[in-house]
Amino acid sequence: MSAKTNTRIVLAARPDGAPRPGDFRVETAPVPALKEGEVLLETVYLSLDPYMRGRMRDLKSYAPSLALGDVIVGGTVSRVVASRHALWHEGDLVSAYAGWQRYAVSDGQGLRKLDPAAAPPSTALGVLGMPGLTAYSGLREIGKPKAGETVVVAAASGAVGSAVGQIARIHGARAVGIVGGKEKAEFVKNELGFDVVLDHRAPDFAQQLARACPDGIDVYFENVGGKVWDAVFPLLNDFARVPVCGLIAHYNDANDPDQGVDRLPITMREILSRRLTVRGFIVFDFGLEEEFLKAATAWVADGRLRYREDVVEGLENAPQAFIGLLEGKNFGKLVVKVGEL
Amino acid sequence: MSAKTNTRIVLAARPDGAPRPGDFRVETAPVPALKEGEVLLETVYLSLDPYMRGRMRDLKSYAPSLALGDVIVGGTVSRVVASRHALWHEGDLVSAYAGWQRYAVSDGQGLRKLDPAAAPPSTALGVLGMPGLTAYSGLREIGKPKAGETVVVAAASGAVGSAVGQIARIHGARAVGIVGGKEKAEFVKNELGFDVVLDHRAPDFAQQLARACPDGIDVYFENVGGKVWDAVFPLLNDFARVPVCGLIAHYNDANDPDQGVDRLPITMREILSRRLTVRGFIVFDFGLEEEFLKAATAWVADGRLRYREDVVEGLENAPQAFIGLLEGKNFGKLVVKVGEL
Known part of the structure; x- marks a missing residue:
């Protein structure tokens, strides 16, 4: 585990108007060793959503702003690749909020287990997310x-x-x-x-x-x-x-x-x-999450609630995909495929 | 009854900005004879309220605009002075919507009987209105x-x-x-x-x-x-x-x-x-009128809901009082005393 290297995308500069590639920076860093009660997540899919633009502003809003140098936030579908947590096991597929990076350490808070048999896991970032x-x-x-x-x-x-x-x-x-x-x-x-x-x-x-x-x-x-x-x-x-x-x-x-x-x-x-x-x-x-998941999973299953995904390959392409999202260039729910399912 | 003469105030011109006295006109007209099912109301108190300014505009809103020459609308405390309506009797004190005039003919719709023993009748235009x-x-x-x-x-x-x-x-x-x-x-x-x-x-x-x-x-x-x-x-x-x-x-x-x-x-x-x-x-x-009247009448009676009235004497003073209302010159609920209780 300590042999792993993380790749992460951080906020290099606050965008002035439309974000540009230079507002983002790709970094590598060693993955820290897990403490008791923690799990290591590997990102499979990263969700790109318009609200992220708000976090790049230095303004009070419903959530704190990103600081310069912070890993950009975002929902993910992640796999547990190591665990020192009683409730989570290696191999579990979860929805998480691991951000724009390959690996993330989590204390288990906010993770939700996904069942790949019930719906394609990426839907946890879109129609069922x-x-x-x-x-x-x-x-x-x-x-x-x-x-x-x-x-x-x-x-x-x-x-x-x-x-x-x-x-x-x-x-x-x-x-x-x-x-x-x-x-x-x-x-x-x-x-x-x-x-x-x-x-x-x-x-x-x-x-x-x-x-x-x-x-x-x-x-x-x-x-x-x-x-x-x-x-x-x-x-x-x-x-x-x-x-x-x-x-x-x-x-x-x-x-x-x-x-x-x-x-x-x-x-x-x-x-x-x-x-x-x-x-x-x-x-x-x-x-309303529980009520929603119950209703929407049934609607997806019976075809009343359809969806389309726009999948971009590779974490390093997240900034350009995000810039395009704000220009309406995506076609369907925009996700970045970071790792293999 | 046909011997009575009505005095009424009509919209003479649409105000441009703050209303001026010339936007109003006092008219007299004979009081028409009652038909079956009608009552004749004599105004005791006329309510002046800010919403009336909106009715003087020629713009779509929640209620139709006044036409030029229309009697200006307004809530009133009125006395039934003649009745050919089964439910209303001469001498009844009612809350009505008779407008800026001394007499009005009503078909009984929207009248509510007032009990002067329960609260001063003018409160039907204010704290209990x-x-x-x-x-x-x-x-x-x-x-x-x-x-x-x-x-x-x-x-x-x-x-x-x-x-x-x-x-x-x-x-x-x-x-x-x-x-x-x-x-x-x-x-x-x-x-x-x-x-x-x-x-x-x-x-x-x-x-x-x-x-x-x-x-x-x-x-x-x-x-x-x-x-x-x-x-x-x-x-x-x-x-x-x-x-x-x-x-x-x-x-x-x-x-x-x-x-x-x-x-x-x-x-x-x-x-x-x-x-x-x-x-x-x-x-x-x-x-919510019924629920409100029940609660508010009790609050007024036990002193938890107090009010102040600003009473102007004489229908002819309604325009000036209304102009002052829009400038914040009144102190308390503004009513015009048009006739004797």
Whole structure:
């Protein structure tokens, strides 16, 4: 074990706007010896998710910022390769939060055992992991879609968006998905079964959205912000619900305030006059993991909840893949294959 | 009955910014003869409330706009002076929505009989009326104050704000009230028993608010907007709730967009990272009137829910009193005494 060498990717510089390759640094370091109660994890899959951009900022948020030199955080599917912990055994496959590195030492907290016979292990990072739980929780606790209502979600081919639309349809609602590009649109319409799919790159996107929502919008699952919000906002019905789980369009914004028209007063006025609910949340807020896993595993098994993965090979390619994620270049849940299953 | 002459105040022009006396017109007209199923109401008290400013705009909102020439809407305490309705009798005292006029014909819909022995009839327009129900509903359904939490409300000597703080304290929360002027501050502290009262006119108001909320703000009952929101926003705790029931600071805004820094993106980012709930509502949304009347009548009787009224004599003074209301000149729930009890 002490013969092993870890490879890890650390934050070399805080990105100014869009991250660049130089903001990341690949390091090697010896893997420390295990103490009693610890396990050594080897990463099989690393999850890349937009929230990681927030951790690279030096700003107070729901989780502490990364310090310069820190290994970048991230969910993983990992294998226990050595154990001095009573509950975990060599060979166990687990979901963990080991970050952007090949090896990690864990005290066992937060590990969940995976059964490869029940679902492909990589789904623990996507449709049956945090993104799926995010979709499920935001709809269950805030969006509350009812049969016949219209639910709109952007990044609809992505890990969260694809689950939002499909779960909305399981509840009998209409799902309107927004994507970038024709290939993604076809996938969301034909494979995921959304009722309508629109391309936000279309010059008349806002008009298309209005036509796609003739009865207005009852739930807008906010994961992007930017111009999608601008197009959605006028269409929100009285009593519409807006779970806010991400604002990817703004993650690369510099810290300078936006000049121009201050839209806050009119937004508040409309929140009042249309009795809107705008509520931020993150995946851990509601404690629904068990209920979600039970429901979603069944939906995946019977084909009502489909997913697509975009697998990048090799830990060293994580920075470039992450940069692409923020530009919408991935197609499906983005994971990095770090080691063999 | 046909000998009676009605006096009514109609919308003469849509206000551009703050309303001026010329935006209102006093008219006289004959009182029409009653048809079967109708009652004739004579106004005793007319309620003046900030929401009326919204009705004077030509914009879609939760209620239709007034047309030019319409009698201005408003809640009233009225006496039945003639009846061709089986359920209502001459002499009954009722709460109604008869508007800015001396006489109104009603089909009986929406009338509620008042018992002058249970509470002074004018309270049906304030602490036991729509303003009280607004405070009660917004706290019950959105604010959900818990013991030990900090609840902040502006216009704290007004009809809604005074009830918000007192009901918050009944739930064991700390009440921080914001008012304009020393006299109102003393009333809210000494008579209503708020824990802290601040004057928004103080040059260091934002710093005072921060000092008054050392553990942050858990509930901000939004009824004013403007600079109070600016001072409150940085202090909102994770999971804070913001019932939005009014934005009086903006009611006189012209329809021009606000130039300057666009605060919407940063606001949405903070809604996400602090998991805030921002939710608009109006008094009718939750159907809690019966539950409220039962609870609040008891609280008024045992002195836990106090109120102050600002009574203006004479219907013809309603426009000037309403103009003053939007400038914060009233002190307590503003009612116009139109006729004798």
